[in-house]
Amino acid sequence: MARAVQKRTLETRARLIAAAEEIIGECGFEALRVEEVVLRAGTAKGTFFAHFRDKDVLMDLIIGARIDSYLDVLEAAQVPTSPEEMVEALMPLCRFMTCERYVYDLILRYSGAASVEEIGPIATTFGRIVEIFAGWLSHQPFRKDISADLQAEGVHAFMLQAMSVNFCALHNATSVRDRLVPYLHAWLCPGQA
Amino acid sequence: MARAVQKRTLETRARLIAAAEEIIGECGFEALRVEEVVLRAGTAKGTFFAHFRDKDVLMDLIIGARIDSYLDVLEAAQVPTSPEEMVEALMPLCRFMTCERYVYDLILRYSGAASVEEIGPIATTFGRIVEIFAGWLSHQPFRKDISADLQAEGVHAFMLQAMSVNFCALHNATSVRDRLVPYLHAWLCPGQA
DNA sequence: CCTTTAATTTGACCGTGGTCAATTTAATAA
DNA sequence: TTATTAAATTGACCACGGTCAAATTAAAGG
Numbered sequence: 001m002a003r004a005v006q007k008r009t010l011e012t013r014a015r016l017i018a019a020a021e022e023i024i025g026e027c028g029f030e031a032l033r034v035e036e037v038v039l040r041a042g043t044a045k046g047t048f049f050a051h052f053r054d055k056d057v058l059m060d061l062i063i064g065a066r067i068d069s070y071l072d073v074l075e076a077a078q079v080p081t082s083p084e085e086m087v088e089a090l091m092p093l094c095r096f097m098t099c100e101r102y103v104y105d106l107i108l109r110y111s112g113a114a115s116v117e118e119i120g121p122i123a124t125t126f127g128r129i130v131e132i133f134a135g136w137l138s139h140q141p142f143r144k145d146i147s148a149d150l151q152a153e154g155v156h157a158f159m160l161q162a163m164s165v166n167f168c169a170l171h172n173a174t175s176v177r178d179r180l181v182p183y184l185h186a187w188l189c190p191g192q193a
Numbered sequence: 194m195a196r197a198v199q200k201r202t203l204e205t206r207a208r209l210i211a212a213a214e215e216i217i218g219e220c221g222f223e224a225l226r227v228e229e230v231v232l233r234a235g236t237a238k239g240t241f242f243a244h245f246r247d248k249d250v251l252m253d254l255i256i257g258a259r260i261d262s263y264l265d266v267l268e269a270a271q272v273p274t275s276p277e278e279m280v281e282a283l284m285p286l287c288r289f290m291t292c293e294r295y296v297y298d299l300i301l302r303y304s305g306a307a308s309v310e311e312i313g314p315i316a317t318t319f320g321r322i323v324e325i326f327a328g329w330l331s332h333q334p335f336r337k338d339i340s341a342d343l344q345a346e347g348v349h350a351f352m353l354q355a356m357s358v359n360f361c362a363l364h365n366a367t368s369v370r371d372r373l374v375p376y377l378h379a380w381l382c383p384g385q386a
Numbered sequence: 387c388c389t390t391t392a393a394t395t396t397g398a399c400c401g402t403g404g405t406c407a408a409t410t411t412a413a414t415a416a
Numbered sequence: 417t418t419a420t421t422a423a424a425t426t427g428a429c430c431a432c433g434g435t436c437a438a439a440t441t442a443a444a445g446g
Contacts, residue, residue, distance in 0.1 A: 112361030168305030190383035
């Protein structure tokens with residue numbers, strides 16, 4: 001029969017996560033090294049991989065948690081009533097997602113679940129984002145010809161597009177905000193100049 | 194004064210690329226190892242990195258060239274006159290881009306130029322894709338309220354969205370084609386059920 | 387308390403991308 | 417032809433993520 005999870009296990013895991021958060025706070029996400037994490041956590045390298053399949057899984061966890069906290073704020077705030085307000089509400093999340101090239105790439109890579117059994121934290125937040133959008137749009141439908149869900153998926157697609165283009169040196173003179181507003185206008189309010 | 198490029202250099206470079214193409218043909222993109230490339234090309238490992246900054250730059254080159262050949266076909270073909278035809282025309286390119294998770298991730302990562310000076314092959318193809326779309330849409334504008342360029346950027350965003358979702362185990366029951374058609378209908382023909 | 391067994395931890399080791407001082411090769415100058 | 421110098425090549429070496437058989441620890445049974 002399977003034994004209960006030991007308290008020691010939870011403590012080790014917590015120490016590893018705390019060490020990682022500490023490093024990220026000091027040096028950013030990209031600079032995180034597994035060696036440094038286990039050094040600060042006071043464990044062997046193998047222990048890290050006994051707790052997390054690979055380094056990216058830990059990143060998925062930490063970044064997913066941060067995105068979730070942004071979504072908590074979005075859910076608690078007032079429902080936006082215009083594309084401009086939507087973009088304004090989304091800016092903090094977009095800023096975090098694009099804070100490092102490494103972070104954005106990892107988010108994109110983990111936004112789809114690798115398999116049905118294991119949907120990671122980031123992939124879960126993507127589902128949540130679209131739900132939040134759909135909630136907004138079902139209360140205040142901009143368009144009547146397509147469902148709130150489809151509208152929400154489109155908002156999501158344009159949000160990613162605006163962030164992606166932001167990383168392109170050719171086009172990053174325009175901010176994510178200024179790029180996203182016309183997209184959402186054209187998507188949510190077609191025909192209204 | 195700078196000397197001309199030696200013939201030897203070009204030959205070495207060609208041998209490296211040919212070896213890489215050979216490996217990709219046999220085992221796919223993800224399985225490519227630099228060790229194996231230099232082994233087949235008959236050079237030392239350092240030579241590889243004297244020709245390509247890193248492994249991804251070579252991948253950028255090879256994948257960019259393949260995308261370009263798909264775009265050549267698109268440009269030679271007839272201009273599509275409906276969202277369905279657009280999607281149909283785009284399917285070969287989408288299939289290639291999503292042939293391996295590794296390939297799709299690399300494409301996303303390289304779709305924005307790292308700096309103004311060095312716009313890689315993949316980033317260049319992304320500009321070309323949007324130009325082709327804009328060409329289509331300026332001859333046959335589906336919507337009059339927004340520019341062909343904006344319409345083109347939207348088509349691009351939805352194409353990426355449809356491919357990304359395809360990798361998510363939760364949603365990949367629907368094909369890229371079936372996912373993209375409603376997106377483009379809603380984007381290009383708003384108000385027409 | 388001791389024995390057994392499952393869970394956890396360990397660290398030497400590996401695979402692979404990438405670096406760089408030293409060497410070789412080829413072009414130019416004398 | 418020979419000396420000089422810039423370009424190209426080499427391979428030992430490093431960094432870092434990840435593996436795994438062996439050792440350790442903690443819980444359950446007698």
